[in-house]
Amino acid sequence: MASKITGFGGFFFRSKDSKALAKWYEDHFGINSMQSGTVWRQQEGTTVFAPFKHDTTYFGRPEQQFMLNFRVTDLDALLEELKAAGVKIDESRHNDEIGKFAWVYDPEDNKIELWEPTEETK
Secondary structure, three states: OOOOOOOOOOOOOOOOOHHHHHHHHHHHHOOOOHHHOOOOOOOOOOOOOOOOOOOOOOOOOOOOOOOEEEEOOOHHHHHHHHHHOOOEEEEEEEEEOOEEEEEEEOOOOOEEEEEEEOHHHO
16 A cells, blocks of 8 residues: 655654753754744654554653654764763663664653664665
8 A cells, every 4th residue: 555644744742841842852853843943854764653552661651652763873973962961861772683772861751762774774
C-alpha cells in the first residue's frame, strides 16, 4: 500500500512549563518552536512509527506516554555538548546494525532517544 502521508508534520504534547521546555529544545537540539516565529525544518530521512505495548519500560517512567527519537549526525559530539550544558544523560548506550543509540532527559524528565543511523539506514 502506498503511503497516504508525506511526512511528519508536528509533534504536540502537554508540558508543565511550555515556554521553558520549548526554549530547552531550541537551545539543546536547535528545534525551533512556534514561539520563535520559525518552524523546524527536518532533513529527509527515515522515520519510525512504532506503537509500543502499554506496559513497556523502554520509555522510562510509566506515565511517559511517548518517546521522541531524534536522528543525529555525530552522537558522541552531541552527547559531549549536552553533558557540558548539564543535560541529564543516561549512561546506557546501544550499537547495532542500524546505528548507535543513547538517551537523554529533558527538564520535565521525558526520556529522549538519540539515534545516529548507519549509512545503510539513513
